[in-house]
Amino acid sequence: MKLKVGLLGGGSWGTTVASLTAKNSPTIIWARNQEIVDEINTHHTNTKYLPNAKLTHSLRACISIKETVEDADVIVMGVPSQSLREVLAEAKPHIRPWVPIINLAKGLEISTKMRMTEVIEELMPGHPIGVLTGPNLAKEIHFGKAAAAVIAMVDHSIAQSLQPVFSSGLFRVYTNDDVIGCELGGALKNIYAIATGMGDGSNAGDNTRAAIITRGLAELTRLGIAMGGKKSTFSGLAGMGDLVATCSSAKSRNHHVGFQLGRGKSLEQIISEMNEVAEGVKTTKVVMELAKHYKIDMPIAKEIYKVLYEGNNVNDAFKGLLKYETGSEKEPG
Ligand SMILES: NC(=O)C1=CN([C@@H]2O[C@H](COP(=O)(O)OP(=O)(O)OC[C@H]3O[C@@H](n4cnc5c(N)ncnc54)[C@H](O)[C@@H]3O)[C@@H](O)[C@H]2O)C=CC1
Ligand SMILES: O=C(CO)COP(=O)(O)O
Numbered sequence: 001m002k003l004k005v006g007l008l009g010g011g012s013w014g015t016t017v018a019s020l021t022a023k024n025s026p027t028i029i030w031a032r033n034q035e036i037v038d039e040i041n042t043h044h045t046n047t048k049y050l051p052n053a054k055l056t057h058s059l060r061a062c063i064s065i066k067e068t069v070e071d072a073d074v075i076v077m078g079v080p081s082q083s084l085r086e087v088l089a090e091a092k093p094h095i096r097p098w099v100p101i102i103n104l105a106k107g108l109e110i111s112t113k114m115r116m117t118e119v120i121e122e123l124m125p126g127h128p129i130g131v132l133t134g135p136n137l138a139k140e141i142h143f144g145k146a147a148a149a150v151i152a153m154v155d156h157s158i159a160q161s162l163q164p165v166f167s168s169g170l171f172r173v174y175t176n177d178d179v180i181g182c183e184l185g186g187a188l189k190n191i192y193a194i195a196t197g198m199g200d201g202s203n204a205g206d207n208t209r210a211a212i213i214t215r216g217l218a219e220l221t222r223l224g225i226a227m228g229g230k231k232s233t234f235s236g237l238a239g240m241g242d243l244v245a246t247c248s249s250a251k252s253r254n255h256h257v258g259f260q261l262g263r264g265k266s267l268e269q270i271i272s273e274m275n276e277v278a279e280g281v282k283t284t285k286v287v288m289e290l291a292k293h294y295k296i297d298m299p300i301a302k303e304i305y306k307v308l309y310e311g312n313n314v315n316d317a318f319k320g321l322l323k324y325e326t327g328s329e330k331e332p333g
Contacts, residue, residue: 002026003165006072008065008087010036012049012276013104014078016138017166021076022059025165029061029078030068037061048275053142066094074100074165076132077120080277081107081187085119092123100128100158102151106186107279108286115183128158131179132166133186134237135245137252141171148172150238152182174237181229185238188223189246190280191287191301192216193254195317196247198307200255201262202314212300213247218329219298223287226294254280261307262314284308299324 002025007018010031018029031037040046040061044054062068069075069091079087084105095101101124103116112119117129130153141147151166151173153159159175167173176182192212199208220243221234233239246252250259257278260270267281288305291298303317312320 003073003162004028004071005074005076005165006030006069007076007078008068008091009078009080009104010040010046010049010061011078011080012046012138013136014076015040015046015050015055016053016136016141017076017078017104017132018059019053019055019142020168020171021165022056023168025074027056027059028068028072029059030065031061031063034063037063050138050142053139065091070094070096072096072099074102074162076102076104077116078104081105081109081116081279082282084116085109085123088120088123095124095127098127100130100153100162102162103129103131103183104133105279106133106190107283108187108290110282110286113286113289115180115187117179117183128153128155129179130154130159130162131183131186132173133182133242135241137245137249139251144170146170146172148174148237148241150174150176150182150236152176152179152238154179176233176236176238178230178233180227181224181233182238184224184227184229185220185234185236186242187279187283188220188287189216189239189243190254190278191284191304192220192243193246193252194258194261194278194280194284194308195300195304197252197255197258197260198262198304198314198317199258201259202318204262204318209247213243216247216300217243219296219300223291223294223296223298226296227290253278257281264313267308281308 005021005027007029021027120129134149151159195212196209284305303320306312
């Protein structure tokens with residue numbers, strides 16, 4: 001029997017994942033915009049978020065959250081982090097008991113500093129909860145480029161039962177039981193994508209980008225372990241994999257924000273010109289508080305924070321980093 005999927009969120013990644021699951025399982029995607037719902041149902045496209053992409057024909061879109069989730073065997077959350085709580089609360093009365101809920105968002109909730117699976121757990125106790133994450137730039141996956149992802153759930157057998165829902169020939173889904181590490185890998189790497197974007201936008205060079213990626217990995221691993229993630233996760237697809245893809249790609253929205261900052265544009269202007277979310281901007285704010293709480297040294301994230309929120313420019317950020325003491329490359333412990 002095929003599991004039925006109800007996916008909430010009609011942006012670029014929600015639509016991409018819905019198009020993937022529709023190849024394997026009956027899938028309904030909820031979007032809050034009627035024009036997008038009509039376009040998906042009539043033309044099998046979502047041109048606002050995925051120009052030139054053709055979606056799986058069997059994918060059905062719906063404007064009603066209730067209709068999207070009430071018969072679903074798996075719920076997938078595809079809205080940005082700051083909206084997840086509100087959207088899930090609306091869906092909650094219509095979700096059947098024990099149905100697994102899988103998060104796609106890569107961010108942290110500003111008001112509570114919670115991970116998305118923690119928000120889901122708070123709203124929906126008793127449901128199996130997981131995250132699908134990894135180096136997965138939506139705009140590549142639609143054009144038939146191979147990619148790999150991780151589905152992380154505490155219960156390995158449930159993760160295994162969901163693998164075939166998301167997998168296809170060119171989209172390889174591995175399992176992992178480290179939900180915390182996988183989720184943090186996806187959220188934290190966005191900060192370093194802003195950093196490498198800033199470097200690329202100001203012509204800093206390939207060596208600089210490699211240094212930021214490598215030291216960024218050390219930084220996010222330190223915080224990730226302090227928050228309960230496993231060290232090995234951060235060198236896997238959800239950690240290093242996603243960090244490398246996002247930090248090196250002009251298709252990344254976070255890299256784009258950094259790139260434009262590097263070119264001298266203001267954050268307000270950059271955000272006002274984008275119609276998609278760049279989670280790293282808000283995640284940087286939350287991570288500064290987490291770094292303080294867990295007493296973790298995060299020099300790159302700190303410089304990015306100062307550019308985003310304290311009026312520093314890209315030169316200030318690079319000067320700040322160069323002044324930072326170079327200790328041993330090895331992590332304590
Ligand atoms: N685009 C990508 O390549 C990938 C994105 N992600 C993550 O997936 C999450 C969603 O990102 P995208 O789909 O790319 O973003 P997007 O900016 O393309 O679309 C966001 C969608 O959420 C909807 N939305 C926002 N607030 C809402 C609310 N309060 N109620 C209902 N709908 C709301 C918007 O209307 C839009 O349809 C983000 O956390 C992102 O980091 C993860 C992997 C890849
Ligand atoms: O998470 C992503 C790729 O894995 C998408 O990154 P952006 O949100 O920066 O586009």
